[in-house]
Amino acid sequence: MLVLAITLAIFLIVAGLLLYVLIRYRHRPGDSDREPAQIYGSNQIELSWTVIPILIVVMLFLSTTRVILGTQAIPKPESAFNVTVIGHQFWWEYRYPGLGIVTANELHIPISDPAHRTPTYLTMSSADTDHSFWVPRLAGKMDLIPNRVNTMWLDPQQPGLYLGQCAQYCGTQHAKMLLRVYAQTPADFALWVSQQKRPVEQGFSGNPAAAEGQTVFMHNACINCHAITGTVATGRFGPDLTHLASRDTIASGAIKNTPENLRQWIDDPNTMKPGCLMPPMHLNEHDLDAITAYLTQLH
Amino acid sequence: MSTTHAVEGINETPATEQRLPPLNVVYEWLTTVDHKKIGLMYIAYALFFLVIAGGEAILMRIQLSMPNNHFVSPQVFNQLFTMHGTTMVFFVGMPILFGFGNYLVPLMIGARDMAFPRLNAFSFWISAFAGFLLYFSYVGASGLYAAGSAPDVGWFAYAPLTARVFSPGHSTDYWTLAVFLSGVGSIGTALNIVTTIICMRCKGMKMSRMPLLVWLYLVMANLVFVTVSPLTAAQIMLTLDRYLGAHFFDTQAGGSAVLWMHFFWIFGHPEVYVLVLPAFAFVNEIVPVFSRKAIFGYPAMVAASVGIGFISLSVWAHHMFTVGMGAAANTFFVFATMVISVPTGIKIFNWLATIWGGHVIFATPMMFCVAFLFQFLIAGLTGIMLSAAPFDWQLGNSYFVVAHFHYVLVGAILTALFGAFYYWYPKITGKMLSEALGKWHFWLFIIGFHLTFDFMHIPGLLGMPRRIYTYEAGRGWDTLNFIVGVGSILQAAGVLIFVFNMVRSYYKGKEAGHDPWDAWTLEWATTSPPPAYNFAVLPTVKSRRPLWDLKHPEDPDSDYE
Numbered sequence: 001m002l003v004l005a006i007t008l009a010i011f012l013i014v015a016g017l018l019l020y021v022l023i024r025y026r027h028r029p030g031d032s033d034r035e036p037a038q039i040y041g042s043n044q045i046e047l048s049w050t051v052i053p054i055l056i057v058v059m060l061f062l063s064t065t066r067v068i069l070g071t072q073a074i075p076k077p078e079s080a081f082n083v084t085v086i087g088h089q090f091w092w093e094y095r096y097p098g099l100g101i102v103t104a105n106e107l108h109i110p111i112s113d114p115a116h117r118t119p120t121y122l123t124m125s126s127a128d129t130d131h132s133f134w135v136p137r138l139a140g141k142m143d144l145i146p147n148r149v150n151t152m153w154l155d156p157q158q159p160g161l162y163l164g165q166c167a168q169y170c171g172t173q174h175a176k177m178l179l180r181v182y183a184q185t186p187a188d189f190a191l192w193v194s195q196q197k198r199p200v201e202q203g204f205s206g207n208p209a210a211a212e213g214q215t216v217f218m219h220n221a222c223i224n225c226h227a228i229t230g231t232v233a234t235g236r237f238g239p240d241l242t243h244l245a246s247r248d249t250i251a252s253g254a255i256k257n258t259p260e261n262l263r264q265w266i267d268d269p270n271t272m273k274p275g276c277l278m279p280p281m282h283l284n285e286h287d288l289d290a291i292t293a294y295l296t297q298l299h
Numbered sequence: 300m301s302t303t304h305a306v307e308g309i310n311e312t313p314a315t316e317q318r319l320p321p322l323n324v325v326y327e328w329l330t331t332v333d334h335k336k337i338g339l340m341y342i343a344y345a346l347f348f349l350v351i352a353g354g355e356a357i358l359m360r361i362q363l364s365m366p367n368n369h370f371v372s373p374q375v376f377n378q379l380f381t382m383h384g385t386t387m388v389f390f391v392g393m394p395i396l397f398g399f400g401n402y403l404v405p406l407m408i409g410a411r412d413m414a415f416p417r418l419n420a421f422s423f424w425i426s427a428f429a430g431f432l433l434y435f436s437y438v439g440a441s442g443l444y445a446a447g448s449a450p451d452v453g454w455f456a457y458a459p460l461t462a463r464v465f466s467p468g469h470s471t472d473y474w475t476l477a478v479f480l481s482g483v484g485s486i487g488t489a490l491n492i493v494t495t496i497i498c499m500r501c502k503g504m505k506m507s508r509m510p511l512l513v514w515l516y517l518v519m520a521n522l523v524f525v526t527v528s529p530l531t532a533a534q535i536m537l538t539l540d541r542y543l544g545a546h547f548f549d550t551q552a553g554g555s556a557v558l559w560m561h562f563f564w565i566f567g568h569p570e571v572y573v574l575v576l577p578a579f580a581f582v583n584e585i586v587p588v589f590s591r592k593a594i595f596g597y598p599a600m601v602a603a604s605v606g607i608g609f610i611s612l613s614v615w616a617h618h619m620f621t622v623g624m625g626a627a628a629n630t631f632f633v634f635a636t637m638v639i640s641v642p643t644g645i646k647i648f649n650w651l652a653t654i655w656g657g658h659v660i661f662a663t664p665m666m667f668c669v670a671f672l673f674q675f676l677i678a679g680l681t682g683i684m685l686s687a688a689p690f691d692w693q694l695g696n697s698y699f700v701v702a703h704f705h706y707v708l709v710g711a712i713l714t715a716l717f718g719a720f721y722y723w724y725p726k727i728t729g730k731m732l733s734e735a736l737g738k739w740h741f742w743l744f745i746i747g748f749h750l751t752f753d754f755m756h757i758p759g760l761l762g763m764p765r766r767i768y769t770y771e772a773g774r775g776w777d778t779l780n781f782i783v784g785v786g787s788i789l790q791a792a793g794v795l796i797f798v799f800n801m802v803r804s805y806y807k808g809k810e811a812g813h814d815p816w817d818a819w820t821l822e823w824a825t826t827s828p829p830p831a832y833n834f835a836v837l838p839t840v841k842s843r844r845p846l847w848d849l850k851h852p853e854d855p856d857s858d859y860e
Contacts, residue, residue, distance in 0.1 A: 003687050007680040014676055017651055022669060025590070027658040035851075036657050040859055041596035049648040050599075050641065057637045064637075064687040065630050071689065072626040089465075129460045130556055132621060132696060136762035140692020143622045145557065146459060146550035150623035163774075167696045167764040168621075169453045171460060172373050175767035275373050 002063050006056060071140075077117060080153070081110060085124045087131030087144035087166070089277055090173040091239055091252040101196045102227070104239030105252045108182045110189040112155045119155040129171055135164030135181050143168055156183035165253075172275030178253030196243055199230055200298055213294025216287045225278070228298065238278060244298045251276070263292040332416035333831055334401050337423050339727065341398030344427055345391045346798070351434075352386035353794060355379045357787055360751075364784035366772035376768035377451040382433070384454025385474065388570065389481045390430040392712065396577040397426075397488045399719060400516045402727065404492060406822035406829060407510045409501025409838045414494035418487050426484030429477045436473035450474035453766065455567060456537075458548030458559035463541050472541065475534045482531035489523035492516055501821075503840040508860070510820045510843070511594060514601050515580035518608040522569050522576075525612060530566035533559065557622055564615035572611040575707060576604065578715035579646060582668050585722050586650050588818045589665035590657030593856065596649045597843060603642035603649075610639045620691040629688045636686035643679055647672065662816075663737035667718030670745050674710030678703065681756070696766075699759025705752050709790075717744070717797065724801070725815045729827040730808030736800040744793030750786025754779050819844035 085107075086093040094103050109120040124133060126144040133152070134141035142152040156162070166177035184192060204211040217223070218232055225238035233241075244250075250257050250265055251273050265272055267288055268280040283291065319327070328336060359379050362370040371379065401419065405412055413419050437448050450470045452460050461471050496517045500509070509517075537559075539545035546554040587594045594600060613635045620629055650672060659665065681703040684690050694700060717740070724732045758776045770776055814823040823846055825834050842848055842856035 003684050003690060007683055011676065011680050014647065014651075015673060018654075018669075018672055018676075021651060021654045022659060025654060025657050025659050027591075027660045035591050038593045038854075038856075038859075039595065039652075039656060040593055041599065045652070046596050046599050046645070046649070050645055053641045053644045057641060060683070060687065061634050061637050064633050064689065067687075067689040068626050068629050068633070071692075072629070129465055130457050134696075134762075134764065136693065140689065141621050141695060142692075145622060147553065147555065148557065148623070164762065165764060165767075169377075169457070169460075169766040171465065172377060172451075174377075175373065175769055 003060060006060060010056075076121060076153075077119065079116065079118050081118050081120045083107065083109065083120055083122055085122050085133060085144065087124070087126040087128075087133075087170070088237075089128050089171050090166070090177040090273075092133075092177070092179065093127075093239065096193075099193055099197065101193065102240045103196065103243065104247075105178075105249065106180045106182060106247050108184060108189060108192050109154065109156070110186050111157055111159050111183045114157065117155065119153045121151060121153045124150045124152065130168045131166050131170050131177070132168035133164070133179065134167035135162045135179055138162050138164075138181060138183075141167045154181070156181075159183050159185050159188070163253075173273055176252060176254040176273050176276075178249075180249065180253050195246060195299070200228065200242055202230065204294075204297065207293070207297065209290050209293035210297045211294075213287075213290035213292065216283070216291050217294055220281065220283075221279075222281070222291075241295065241298060245296050246299055259292050259296050262295060263288055266291060266295075330420075332412075332420050334405050334413045334416065334419060335727075335829065335831075337419050338398045338400070338402030340427075341394045341401060341423055344430065345395035345398060348386050348390040348430055349395075350794070350798070352383050352391060353791060355383040355386070357791055359383065360780075360784040360787040362768065363770075364781045366770050366777050368769055371768070373768040374451065377453075377766070378449040380766055381450050381453055381456075381474070385433065385450070385478070386430070387708070388454065388574075389478060390426075390433070392574045392708070393481065393485055394426055394430075395716060396519070396574065397422075397485070397492075399577065399581075399716075399723075400492055400519075401488070403723070403822060404495060404513055404516055405499065406825070406833060407513055407820050408496065408499060408504055409821050409834060409840065410495065410499040411833050411837075413491050414499055415491050419491050422484040422487030422491065424484075425487070426481050429480035429484065432480065433473055433477035436470050439469070439473075455563050456559075457563075458537075458554070458556045459550045461537060461541075462549050462551065464551065472538070475537055475541075479531055479534040479538075482527045482534070485523050485527050486531070489520040489527070492520035493524075496520075501838050501840065507598075508840060508843050511583035511597065511600055511604075512577075512580040512820075515576045515583065515604050518604050519573050519576040519580075522573050522608055522611065526566045526569040526573065529562050533562035533566075536562075557619075560619050560622065561616070564618045565612075568615040568618060569611045571704075571707060572607055574712050576607070578671070578712040579604070581715045581719040581722070582650065582671055584818075584820065585664050585668045585718055586653055588722075588816050589660045589662060589668070590654045591660070592653055592657040593844065593847075594649070595652035595655075596645075599645055600649055603645045606642040607639060610635060610642070614639060617686060617688075617691070620688045621695050633686055633688050637683065640679060640683055640686075647676060647679075662721075663732070663734055663741060664718045664722035664816075666738075666741050667714050667721065670741070671711055671715045671718065674706060674714060674748075678706035678711055681706065694759055696764055697759035698763045698765055699756050701765045702752050702755035702759060705755070709748060710752060714745075714748075717741075720797070720801070722816065723822075724804070725811030726822055726827045726829070728805055728808070729811050730804050731811050731815060732804045732808060733800050736796055736803070740793050740796045740800060742793075743789050743796065747786045747789025747791075747793060751783050751790060752786070754782045754786070814846070817850075819847040821845055824849075 082097055084095040084097060092105050094107050110118055112118045124142060124144045125148065126146040131144040132141045133144060138154045138156055139152060142150050160183055162181040162183060164179035166174055223233035223235055225235040227234050227236060227240045229242045247257050249255060250262060254273055255261050266281055269276050269278040270280060358371060362368050362376055436450060448470060450473060452466055452471055456474065460466060496513055536547040540547055540549050546552040548554045548556060548559045550556050583594060614632060616624065616632045617636045685703060721732050721737055758779050761775050763776050811827050813827050821838055824838060838845060842860050844856045848855035848857055
């Protein structure tokens with residue numbers, strides 16, 4: 001980048017000059033006791049090192065402005081794909097308004113073909129404190145601020161998993177409010193969408209443990225905070241669990257989504273992520289097994 | 300160096316000491332209104348908190364030196380960085396610089412005290428109280444629901460994290476009140492410094508003859524007025540929010556989180572200049588003396604300082620490039636921020652020209668100033684990078700920013716401060732600091748500094764955000780953070796040597812005499828330490844370097860100004 005080149009050049013020149021004067025004009029034992037010639041200033045020289053930096057600044061400013069306008073002031077294309085992002089202490093909520101999907105922590109977006117761009121536009125806000133959405137390899141960061149709506153766009157062209165994390169201190173577990181963005185080919189993305197739109201299984205006739213787990217879930221405080229589409233669980237304080245088993249991680253990207261981790265998490269989330277807002281559920285061993293069996297069926 | 304010249308009114312024979320009983324000494328210090336004693340108390344108090352906040356930094360670096368470390372809990376880590384930042388800015392940086400200002404400004408302008416000695420004492424004690432109040436939170440802030448004892452909202456305490464919903468208990472109140480009280484003290488001292496400089500100069504000392512240090516303190520004190528006031532007001536607004544149901548920053552009831560950011564950064568960015576201008580001031584005094592030349596371009600230096608003061612008031616929202624301000628506002632703040640590099644550049648070039656053609660003597664004060672010049676150059680250049688908003692979208696709130704501002708605060712300000720300690724310690728105590736220990740201090744500290752803060756830039760470029768208590772292995776951050784941790788230990792060792800040097804030299808140091816560096820400003824025209832009345836005969840000056848005129852009657856400065 002131009003900025004980097006210019007600052008590096010300035011550094012080399014000025015540091016070189018400094019080094020030169022320090023060595024050239026060091027006090028030598030042979031020096032006479034007389035003080036060196038006293039020079040009080042020179043208008044021409046001082047003018048030159050005022051005007052040259054001004055010219056450099058103007059150049060830097062113009063090139064920066066071009067990038068700012070190219071990012072913030074370009075019209076949104078018709079083909080843009082929309083996602084709403086809501087920051088929570090300490091997890092991410094994603095809503096796909098056109099598709100009726102609500103999910104958490106793992107953002108799936110289609111890649112964008114340069115010939116036919118489908119950039120993803122994020123509409124962002126926060127449910128509690130300030131957060132910031134930062135996936136370094138995809139874009140710069142943008143803050144999520146309560147009572148305020150911000151937007152930014154992503155335009156990934158290579159499919160893959162992009163990691164990031166919250167970049168605005170938001171409370172105790174700021175460090176484990178991780179971001180995972182899955183950029184997918186249009187076919188893969190369509191597959192993911194169809195899976196997320198599928199209604200979840202009810203009853204679990206062939207799986208008594210899962211069926212019992214569902215009963216335990218629906219009769220405990222779980223439903224105050226979590227939602228599972230098609231059931232009485234409609235809480236919005238915690239992540240939507242409708243397709244929990246389809247995710248790679250739990251606890252906002254901090255832990256792998258395995259049955260053992262899930263079970264330990266439900267038993268006492270604070271051992272894995274101290275300071276998170278989910279309370280320990282104080283379930284007995286049997287209920288823990290059942291509820292884990294149920295949640296792992298939510299594909 | 301030439302031999303020291305006798306100065307009118309100085310009795311070179313050491314005064315016979317009269318030892319007072321210890322209780323009387325304590326009473327004298329507690330009730331003093333002497334600018335020198337108050338200055339020293341400011342400095343001692345700041346050094347005490349420097350050691351505490353430095354310790355907090357070490358704990359954080361130990362925690363981060365390995366991935367998934369469990370050295371401290373997340374709650375404790377969040378308290379550590381909040382207390383570290385708050386302490387370093389409000390209870391180390393401000394008081395130590397006010398301390399030097401208090402001590403030096405009246406001496407340099409040939410005055411016998413500050414304009415308002417009692418206000419001076421009041422300002423010091425209220426600031427001192429604020430620091431201890433903040434730390435009392437470790438004992439007294441549990442409240443009903445113990446969210447943690449010390450404040451844990453970050454040093455800029457973004458709303459709405461400070462609302463009672465998110466920050467129950469009283470820890471945030473301790474933070475708010477401590478910052479509020481320190482603000483009252485700062486405004487009092489700033490008022491005092493401005494009045495002293497305007498009204499108390501000795502005969503012949505026109506504004507255009509003041510030492511540059513005095514000019515810089517004048518700009519700094521004016522900035523304190525303008526910028527600490529909004530911060531202090533914001534603390535009251537926050538307290539109203541928390542206890543009387545106001546809704547300035549309470550987003551749950553329609554308040555604005557962005558409003559707090561504006562209030563904080565209209566203080567927060569000029570605050571950087573409040574801290575760095577005195578550092579420039581020290582360098583302005585030390586570099587000419589150890590290059591044996593007059594400062595190059597005095598009028599340009601004054602203009603650049605005043606220019607920095609004004610421009611610094613219009614750059615604050617470069618801390619907010621990621622809050623969604625829109626293209627127009629972003630562009631404006633990019634421009635204002637980049638422009639400030641012009642007067643700053645003028646200063647660096649003028650220092651360079653001052654050294655050019657001189658006879659540079661590498662005593663410890665000068666060595667710290669040389670380190671300052673290089674480190675401030677780098678800090679300024681990473682600053683230019685960050686002023687470009689798109690750069691900031693990537694690197695804002697990352698470790699790149701942390702490295703950048705520590706380059707300014709430690710690499711420039713603290714380094715210049717160490718130079719100032721070695722330079723003026725002989726004046727303050729009458730004893731020289733040990734040069735050998737000084738060199739140990741210098742090398743340990745500078746090597747540690749570069750290990751810590753050079754390497755800290757890289758995890759930022761690799762996507763490591765600030766204020767995280769731990770991170771996963773395998774992101775390429777591990778080794779770098781370990782090196783950063785090692786550097787912090789070296790810096791701590793350097794600071795300990797420095798403290799030891801000060802204590803030891805007080806008892807065993809070489810006698811300094813009134814003018815050990817063969818310098819040119821008025822503080823060297825009185826005994827070391829100066830008497831309570833500073834000058835037996837108030838001086839009359841004819842140029843910017845009164846002692847040069849005295850030492851070189853054949854070629855006085857006054858012929859050229």
